[in-house]
Amino acid sequence: MGCVANGRGLSPQASEDCVISCVRRLQETMDSGTIVLDEGNYILSEYRDNLRSDGQPGVGDAFLKWVYNYQWNPQRCQRVRITPLADGTGFAEFPEDPDLTGFDLSDRMFVAAACAHPCRPPILNAVDTDWWIFRDTLQRNGVALEFLCESDLQRMAESGFRAS
Numbered sequence: 001m002g003c004v005a006n007g008r009g010l011s012p013q014a015s016e017d018c019v020i021s022c023v024r025r026l027q028e029t030m031d032s033g034t035i036v037l038d039e040g041n042y043i044l045s046e047y048r049d050n051l052r053s054d055g056q057p058g059v060g061d062a063f064l065k066w067v068y069n070y071q072w073n074p075q076r077c078q079r080v081r082i083t084p085l086a087d088g089t090g091f092a093e094f095p096e097d098p099d100l101t102g103f104d105l106s107d108r109m110f111v112a113a114a115c116a117h118p119c120r121p122p123i124l125n126a127v128d129t130d131w132w133i134f135r136d137t138l139q140r141n142g143v144a145l146e147f148l149c150e151s152d153l154q155r156m157a158e159s160g161f162r163a164s
Contacts, residue, residue: 003050004126004149006058013156014127018149022126025148026063036117037071038082042109044071080116082109095141103138104130111143122146129153129162 004014005022014022029035037043047064070076083092090105091112103111107130110123122144125131131138132153135145147153156162 003060005063006060013152014149015152018126018152021148023059025124026059030063030066034076034078035067036078036080036113036121037067038109038113038116039079040082040084042082042084043113044068046106046109078117080113082112082116095138095143097137097141099137100134100141103134104128107131111138114143120144124148125153127152127156129156132157133162 004019005026044067047067067077071079084090085092088105090108093112093115094100094108095111095115107128114121114123120142123131124146126149131145132147135147138145
């Protein structure tokens with residue numbers, strides 16, 4: 001979502017409406033929302049490693065800075081413990097469902113964190129089609145999802161385009 005909020009250069013598959021939706025949601029979060037991070041900083045590392053602006057800092061970059069600034073403020077950031085599996089295939093908190101075997105390994109930390117949180121907060125997605133493809137199975141396993149760019153995801157799914 002942060003990459004999309006930085007502009008279409010990093011996510012050309014995102015429509016202008018999608019970019020606007022992501023910018024608004026990140027701004028709302030920074031203004032008055034909360035986020036969930038894991039105690040091992042897997043999620044923070046994923047944000048840092050994948051959020052690259054296309055030259056001009058954008059809202060996604062501002063969000064990353066916000067996360068760094070508020071990561072230890074319990075009113076803005078709640079931390080949960082997730083347990084990496086020894087074989088590197090994910091986390092103990094990730095649902096044991098054979099229908100999720102093909103789910104992206106790099107996204108399993110988000111599912112694990114949501115499952116480890118007592119309130120099971122929703123996971124927000126912009127244009128990562130893996131979440132769209134596995135949405136029914138994830139929801140069946142108690143994982144709440146919120147798609148900010150549903151029409152873009154439907155268009156990509158219909159065309160066979162996969163983005164992660």
